Amino acid sequence: xxxxxxxxxxxxxxxxxxxxxxxxxxxxxxxxxxxxxxxxxxxxxxxxxxxxxxxxxxxxxxxxxxxxxxxxxxxxxxxxxxxxxxxxxxxxxxxxxxxxxxxxxxxxxxxxxxxxxxxxxxxxxxxxxxxxxxxxxxxxxxxxxxxxxxxxxxxxxxxxxxxxxxxxxxxxxxxxxxxxxxxxxxxxxxxxxxxxxxxxxxxxxxxxxxxxxxxxxxxxxxxxxxxxxxxxxxxxxxxxxxxxxxxxxxxxxxxxxxxxxxxxxxxxxxxxxxxxxxxx
Numbered sequence: 168x169x170x171x172x173x174x175x176x177x178x179x180x181x182x183x184x185x186x187x188x189x190x191x192x193x194x195x196x197x198x199x200x201x202x203x204x205x206x207x208x209x210x211x212x213x214x215x216x217x218x219x220x221x222x223x224x225x226x227x228x229x230x231x232x233x234x235x236x237x238x239x240x241x242x243x244x245x246x247x248x249x250x251x252x253x254x255x256x257x258x259x260x261x262x263x264x265x266x267x268x269x270x271x272x273x274x275x276x277x278x279x280x281x282x283x284x285x286x287x288x289x290x291x292x293x294x295x296x297x298x299x300x301x302x303x304x305x306x307x308x309x310x311x312x313x314x315x316x317x318x319x320x321x322x323x324x325x326x327x328x329x330x331x332x333x334x335x336x337x338x339x340x341x342x343x344x345x346x347x348x349x350x351x352x353x354x355x356x357x358x359x360x361x362x363x364x365x366x367x368x369x370x371x372x373x374x375x376x377x378x379x380x381x382x383x384x385x386x387x388x389x390x391x392x393x394x395x396x397x398x399x400x401x402x403x404x405x406x407x408x409x410x411x412x413x414x415x416x417x418x419x420x421x422x423x424x425x426x427x428x429x430x431x432x433x434x435x436x437x438x439x440x441x442x443x444x445x446x447x
Contacts, residue, residue, distance in 0.1 A: 171253040173244070178258065181243045182206065190217045193238075195229060198222030201259050202243060213238075222257055270298055304334070307371040310364050312390050314355040321394070323434070325349035325441050326362045335406045336373040344402030344418070347442040350387055351394040351427060351434065357387070366400075376402055376421050384423035395426030397438045 186192075186206050193216030194203025202222050203209035210216050219233050221242040230240045244255060274294035278285050285291070325347065332343040348362045369382040384398040401420045408415050427434045 169253060170256050171250055172256045172261070173258065175258050178202075178205070178243060185220070185241050185243070192216055192218050192220045195219060195221040195233070198257065198259070199242075201257075223255055267298060271295055274298070304371055305373075307368050310361070310368075312361055312365075313358040314391065315358070317352045317354050317356045320352055320356060323349050323351050323437060323441070324356065325438070326359065327442055329363045329366050331366050331370040331379075331400070331402075333370040333372070333374045333376070333379060333402075335404060336375055338406040338410065339373065340404070340406040340409065342376065342402045342404040342406070342419075344400060346383070346401075347397075347399045347438075348383065348387070349395075349397040349428070349438050349441070350391060353392055353394050355391050355393070357391055362387075376400055376404075376419060380421040380423045384425055388425050393426065395424075395428040395434060397425075397428040397435070398423045399439075399442055 182202070182205055186208075189208075190206075191208050191210045192203040192206050193210055193213045194200035199219075199221035200209075203220050206220070213219065213236055216238060219236065219238050219240045221229060221240070222244070224230055224240075224242040224245040224247060227247060233240055243257075244250060246253070246255070271294035274297050275285050278290060278293070283290060285293075326349070327345075327347045329346040329348065330343070331346050332341060334340070335342055346366045348366065350357075365383050365386055366379070369379045369386070380398050380400050384396045387393070387398075388396045399420060399422045401418050403416070403418055407413070407417065424435060424438075428438055429435075
């Protein structure tokens with residue numbers, strides 16, 4: 168995402184449009200606290216404020232949380248109106264947002280917030296390792312979708328039991344399982360490793376299982392222009408095993424069928440029979 172850097176000049180200009188004489192401001196931690204301080208009339212307690220102020224309104228979730236105080240809520244920038252899909256960087260954030268060390272510091276603060284002793288031996292390098300994990304996992308290897316002339320082959324090609332791992336975008340908890348991918352070529356066939364590569368590429372993101380299934384199927388459909396594509400994923404989700412409903416050994420299966428797999432019962436049945444058939 169492209170970054171948009173906000174200058175101090177812009178901050179002062181927008182602040183002058185917001186503040187009114189004699190008004191007291193409570194700043195939303197953390198960025199709003201800085202903005203409130205710049206007004207010269209910041210208060211420590213929200214009950215003493217006339218207006219709640221923040222540096223940025225993004226989705227509006229923070230504003231919604233503060234509605235219970237029945238006070239006006241303002242911000243320097245409202246992304247619902249302007250600069251949407253931009254990564255806003257305020258002057259007081261430049262070093263923090265642009266260094267990997269600060270990301271590690273944020274993870275350290277998170278561990279401290281939940282009462283962990285970040286100085287004990289096992290946790291000293293955990294923030295660094297966690298950042299390294301994210302950098303590795305969220306950046307799968309690049310590859311080319313190599314295709315070949317099909318030479319008249321028009322029967323189903325299926326690859327079964329492809330392991331995959333992903334992170335639930337709602338809780339950043341792992342989910343993992345196996346995928347089955349099939350296609351019926353028209354004129355092109357694809358290198359066999361590319362089916363597994365496709366699943367790996369779309370799963371190594373903050374994801375949900377339904378989206379991975381659709382993205383894999385649509386990618387192969389667009390690249391190969393086949394007669395049909397079928398994708399089925401079965402996975403365990405730790406976000407429902409470790410928290411919430413806490414139901415263990417529960418599997419979720421998602422499928423996406425395109426072309427003849429969607430239209431023709433025989434093709435669909437052949438695919439599902441094949442993925443359930445055990446190989447001796």
